[in-house]
Amino acid sequence: MMGPVLAACLLIILSTAWISQANGALCKKDGGVCTCNDKTKSVDCSSKGLTAIPSNIPVETTELRLNFNSLSKLSPTAFHNLKELTYLNLDTNQLQTLPANVFDQLVTLETLRINDNQLKSLPPKIFDSLTKLTWLNLERNQLQSLPHGVFDKLTELKELSLQSNQLRSVPNGAFDYLSNIKTLWLNDNPWDCTCNDILYMAKWLKKKQDEGLGGVDTAGCEEGGKAVLEITEEEAAEDCVYPNTTTAIPTTIITTLASSNDDDIPELPVPQENFQKFLGYQEPDHLPTQPQCLMSISGYLGLMMSLVLTSAAILYVIHFLKKA
Known part of the structure; x- marks a missing residue:
């Protein structure tokens, strides 16, 4: 038997x-292809040529390395089961955008590296859930602006790197809630010191220099080589005019179109990629x-x-x- x-x-x-x-x-x-350490609860998927994040990462993982891959986009729920993460490395990929809620569940995260990607902008409130974050690295992207209040919830942040982007100014109050900041890297950005939008940052940096904040003198004006914190109101007197993503249509054209018959309106060619976006076409995430x-x-x-x-x-x- x-x-x-x-x-x-x-x-x-x-x-x-x-x-x-x-x-x-x-x-x-x-x-599999990743290196896992059960004792430290870490998963290392760096340098694997990945174009998508593996879906079966253990929920108890505390450290996740996805750097040096070929990630060009993230699923909005890519990290929603990883609530124990304290360290997340996404540097040296090809990320062009971040989904608005992608970090919402990472309430214990302390270090976030997104440097060396192709980000041109950040969604509003993208970091609002990361209240334990102490280190945020955004350097060597293509950031052209920052959303209002994007750092307001990061009261525990000690180090912030924004160097080597395309920033010309920051919103008023952008750094006001960084009460524990120790180092702030701002160099290699085209800071516009002729525009009055720079005055908030100039005054804030000057104040923080007196308090011993590291890196405040790394922000230099695009023209003249002067430090941003030395700019006066007289020097930055101009109103800011930057190119927008939308272009106004001349009123003469609107009047002409309104008074024309449908048969008189020429057919405009639509690029294939724009037509696909109009239809809601999207590349697959994975x-x-x-x-x-x-x-x-x-x-x-x-x-x-x-x-x-x-x-x-x-x-x-x-x-x-x-x-x-």
């Missing part, structure tokens, strides 16, 4: 293994990468092996039942 019992146990074990294979492997020890394809092949091979062993176990059980 021991034969059928052992065979049944083997069948259960093989079924569990099959389910594990079906879910895919993340860590190298299981046939495209398979070479490592992920290898993982899939490994999963299929494991599945086939599991099926073979499961079939053998079933035949083994049938054999002993017939003899019983």
Whole structure:
């Protein structure tokens, strides 16, 4: 009677293994591409050529490295199950935008690195849930402006790097809630010291220099080489006029279009990419990468092996039942 019992146990074990294979492997020890450390609860997926974030990252992970990959976009829910994260590294990818709520569940996060990407703007309130954050690195992107209040909830932040972007000024009050800031890097931005929008930052930096804040003298004017904190109201007297994303239509054109017949209006060519955006077309968020394809092949091979062993176990059980 021991034969059928052992065979049944083997069948259960093989079924569990099959389910594990079906879910895919993340860590190298299981046939995946990432390095996982169970003691430190860290997952290192850096330099794997990933174009999408793996979906099976353990929920108890505290450190996640996704730097030096080929990520161009993030799913809005990419990190929503990782509420234990204290360290997240996304640097040196190809991110052009950030979904508005992508960091909302990371309430214990202390370090966030998004440097060396292609971000031109940040969504409003993107960091509002990161109240434990102490280090935020946004350097070497293409940021042209900052949303009002984008740093207001980061009262524990100690280091902020905005260097090597395309910032010309910051909104009034942008740094007012950074009560624990120790170092602020602002160099290599085209700060416009002729525009009165710069006066808030100039006065704030001057005050913080007296309080010993590091990095305040790294912000230099685009023209003249003068430090931003030295700019006076007389020097920054001009109203700010920056190019907008929208362009006003001359009233003469509007009048002409309004008085014309439909047949007189010329047909304007629409670029294919704009037409796709109009129809709501979007590129898929998750495209398979070479490592992920290898993982899939490994999963299929494991599945086939599991099926073979499961079939053998079933035949083994049938054999002993017939003899019983």
